[in-house]
Amino acid sequence: MRTPLARLCGALLTLLLAVTVAACGGGGGTRASSSAAEGRLSIGAAAVPASLDPRKSAPYEALWVGLLYDALVTRTEDGSYQPGLAESWTFTPDGLELTLRTGVTFQDGAPFDAAAVKANLDYSTTHSANFSNQLTSLEAVEVVDPTHVRLRMSDSPAPMLGVLAGEAGMMISPAALSREDLSTNPAGTGAYTLDRFVGTELEFTAWDGYWNRAAVTLPGVDVTVLIDETARLRALRSGQMDAAFLTAEQVDEARTAGLQVTSSATADFWGVIVNIGQSEFADPRVRQAMMLGLDRPAIARNLFGDGCVPSAQPFRPDDWAYVPGLDDLPAAQYDPARARQLLAEAGLPNGFAFELQTGAMQSYVRTAEVLQAQWAEIGITVNLRPMENVQFVTARRNGEFEATVSVYQTARPDPSEFVKTFYVPGGLFNPSGYELPGLAELLVQSSSSPDLAVRTPPMHQIMTDVLNDGPPVMPICTRTTSYAYRDNVHGLSVAPLFDSNLSRVSVDPR
Structure with a gap:
């Protein structure tokens, strides 16, 4: 089901507000076999993510968090809504009813179903999360059957599709909801697992158990954080990475250096x-x-x-x-x-x-x-x-x-x-x-x-x-917002509204 909204703007990713984290871990499940020779994307970012737990992450970190966690609703580049973990939805007099996708599992092997949705939303309304104020009108979550869940709301559900397309709609394995280590040991249904998160380095690899694995073209993403803007562009120009976030004043320099640039208005x-x-x-x-x-x-x-x-x-x-x-x-x-x-x-x-x-x-x-x-x-x-x-x-x-x-x-x-x-x-x-x-x-x-x-x-x-x-x-x-990238990268674009969009990028082996 698609609910059209007016065209909205892209995502600011050059200015991630974050903290330096020294950690490491893995997302569990079976990882796809890949290596740098198989076309992983190496990208230079502006700051270390505050957290890869969707309940604790900063808004601009959705590019990375979305690799690990799928949301109930998908937001498209034109601002409309399409199926995610929910295949369809219907507005009801007192809320919203979701029809869920079947055949989906979490990376820890747990099944995704209506009970998992209820567990997530109940947890988020009774515990502090960065998106808690987005769920204040959610009064009850009812399991109709394994593939249907009903959200009862005190106010109109009109903004709720956008909420469910963001971090509040990113589903965590019910067994992991009380864990404090999700930033380094994630438990989502996303297309990628986390191999490594140490200091300024992050590594993600495509997960063979992903429900839509055929649509994922990028075998992996390697992130290096360079807070110094000049150093980040210099590293891209020297071939140390495939792509990097730019500041506005660096666009002309990047183009003069023969790099490709993609830009989008940002929301x-x-x-x-x-x-x-x-x-x-x-x-x-x-x-x-x-x-x-x-x-x-x-x-x-x-x-x-x-x-x-x-x-x-x-x-x-x-x-x-x-x-x-x-x-x-x-x-x-x-x-x-x-x-x-x-x-x-x-x-x-x-x-x-x-x-x-x-x-x-x-x-x-x-x-x-x-x-x-x-x-x-x-x-x-x-x-x-x-x-x-x-x-x-x-x-x-x-x-x-x-x-x-x-x-x-x-x-x-x-x-x-x-x-x-x-x-x-x-x-x-x-x-x-x-x-x-x-x-x-x-x-x-x-x-x-x-x-x-x-x-x-x-x-x-x-x-x-x-x-x-x-x-x-x-x-x-x-x-x-602008990215610069080398000519071995294809399909890279600025993510509208900060949603993760890297899985369909491809990189020629170097």
């Missing part, structure tokens, strides 16, 4: 989260002033070239949640004089100071430095704090920051989940409970139907109201 954006429980950010006039103090076109042009589209909203123009004309509103303009006036009205004629946390990667620090300079022009002093990824990610998730600049996803798993995460009390990136009157009601309306004609107007009203109020997350520009 995320550069932005700054301010913690309204700290500093002066609780006053809407301060947030409005900070928005007016951002010269987005200058930031995009000077830092990213054509690789980031300046915008005061988080969604791209080809997303149904994008609001036409929003960037023309007064609240979205670059207006330093009005910004200084608003600060004075807020009782801050001499401005104020705050700490801006940023990742240690070069592109992060450069972006933070430009923000520092622009806000200085309206009287705000920004003290930069570059942080290693483990500190950076942990502080953001725990709400231990005054402000933090990073890249944030918008349409994965669904725009409504973005709203819940950033603008609704209890959201993962809303540490001090930002709340806007009327927003919750609009969100219910936007989630009440799978019909985009129903969903779009209230979502557009949410985005307009948040902008005018002074958003707690301040968009700068929406991204384009």
Whole structure:
């Protein structure tokens, strides 16, 4: 069954936010025989995954996690939904009913069936996971028979297909749900097993027991993490790897060096989260002033070239949640004089100071430095704090920051989940409970139907109201992502919405 959505954007993978992990392990089951001579893909990544456990992984790590774990629903490149571990689905008056694929086993030999789905979803709703807020409307999971499971929900199930296409829908063997070692000893139904995860090196090999093995063309994936962006491209140019993630400013250099480049618009954006429980950010006039103090076109042009589209909203123009004309509103303009006036009205004629946390990667620090300079022009002093990824990610998730600049996803798993995460009390990136009157009601309306004609107007009203109020997350520009690769690689493309798409790549033996 396919439920069409508007075309959404691709995935940012050049800026994985992660921690350095020293570990090793295997995924179990029978591995396909392969070697470097048989065309494994060697790829240079930007950071070590925080975890390969879908319940603990960072959003940008879905490229690797999806090699090990299949989801109930598959999201296609145009943003529509197709069968995954669920062959079909039907919307019911109080939720969703799934018809499951038969003949599927987990890599530990356990059968995949309705009982396994119930065990996974029940576990996720009673234990903490990075996607817990995506399942708050799931009231009950009922096994109808081994191939049918019914999800009963308190709210409309419209966003649930997107949720089930992401980490929340990635099925883990029931016997492994309580294990803490899934990052190094996975137990999914995915196309690959994990051979090795040690420091900055990861190795995956195609699994002969995979239910759709005939569709997997790539025998293996070898990942080497090089946080230094210049070193990563240099390693690709020298032939040490087949492909690598690029920053926007490296695209021309890669092409000049004779490398192939593939790019896609991405469903995320550069932005700054301010913690309204700290500093002066609780006053809407301060947030409005900070928005007016951002010269987005200058930031995009000077830092990213054509690789980031300046915008005061988080969604791209080809997303149904994008609001036409929003960037023309007064609240979205670059207006330093009005910004200084608003600060004075807020009782801050001499401005104020705050700490801006940023990742240690070069592109992060450069972006933070430009923000520092622009806000200085309206009287705000920004003290930069570059942080290693483990500190950076942990502080953001725990709400231990005054402000933090990073890249944030918008349409994965669904725009409504973005709203819940950033603008609704209890959201993962809303540490001090930002709340806007009327927003919750609009969100219910936007989630009440799978019909985009129903969903779009209230979502557009949410985005307009948040902008005018002074958003707690301040968009700068929406991204384009690029990979460079050598001419022995075929079929490599940027993964839309961060979903894993490497299995159909092929690599000529070297």
